Amino acid sequence: MNYFDKKISIIVPCFNHEEFLAETLTSVLNQSYKHWECIIVNDGSIDRSEHIALEWSNKDDRFIYYTQSNQGVSVARNNGIKKSTGSYILPLDADDVIHENYLEEAIITFENNPNLKLVYCNGKKFGLENESLNLNKYNYKDLLLGNMIFCSAMFKKTDFYNTSGYDNDMHNGLEDWEFWIRFLDEESKVIKLEKEYFFYRIRENSRNTIKSELHRNVNWQIFSKNIDIYKSHFIDPISQIQLSQIYKNMYQFSLDYRLGNFIINPFRKIKNWLFSKNEFRKKNPY
Secondary structure, three states, X not given: OOXXXXXXXXXXXXXXXXXXXXXXXXXXXXXXXXXXXXEEEEEOOOOOHHHHHHHHXXXXXXXXEEEEOOXXXXXXXXXXXXXXXXXXXXXXXOOOEEOOOHHHHHHHHHHOOOOEEEEEEEEEEEEOOOOEEOOOOOOHHHHHHOXXXXXXXXXXXXXXOOOOXXXXXXXXXXXXXXXXXXXXXXXXXXXXXXXXXXXXXXXXXXXXXXXXXXXXXXXXXXXXXXXXXXXXXXXXXXXXXXXXXXXXXXXXXXXXXXXXXXXXXXXXXXXXXHHHHHHHHHHOOO
C-alpha cells in the first residue's frame, strides 16, 4: 500500500484558545500530506473557540468538531483519539503550530521503518520567546529522568490501544511525559527528525508555566504512578546500583531540560525514597 493511503488523525484539544486556534488549524490545512483528519475537541471553552472551530469544520470536512464539559486535556485527547478514524495519531495543542512538511516526513519515516513506535522532531519556541528547543535523542532511561519528547509526536493508533491512554487524573501538565513513560520502553524504536517541524508557543499563561512546588508534586505523581518501572530501572538488588550517581543524573537532567518557561525540578522525594531503600538493604542484606 502506498503511504499516501494512510490517514493521519490530528487531535486538537481546545480550552479557551480563541486567540490562537485559527493559526493552529491553518498549519494543519497547509500540510503537504493531504490524507488527514483533524479532530477538534472543545473542552468546555467559554470563549469563541466553538464558533471558530465550527467555521473551520464548515469550510473543510476534514476538520471534525466535538464538544465536552471541561474535564482536562487528557480526557479531551483520549476522547478525540477514540473518535478518530486514522491509522496514525498526532496530538497538537490548540496554540501550537506544525511545519507544512511534518506529516509527510513522519509518515514516510514510519512506512520505511515497520517496527517504529514513535516519531518526533526538533522544535522551536515562538511568542514570548524565540529559540530552538534543545531536545535530546530518545533513550528510555533518560526519558524516566526528564522528558525529551513534546506532546506533538506521531504514533500508531493500534499502539495507543495497548495502553490506558493519557492519565485523566493529571491536570497540572506533563501528562504527555507520563504517557510516554508507559507508551514506550527500552526496546521501543523511536526516531527524531532533525528538522524544526514543531513550534511551541510561549505565552504568559502557558499551561506549563507553573510554580516549582507544583512541578515537584507533578514529578512525584509521575514517579508514584510508575513506581514499578522506576524500581526496575534504578534499583538492582544484585549489583546495588550507585544511587548517588542516579540522583546526580536526575539533577543534571532537571537543570538541562527546558521546555517553554519551566524547568523540571530535581526528584527530591524520589532521591529520598531511593536512598532510604538503599539504607534498608544495607541493614537487611538478605
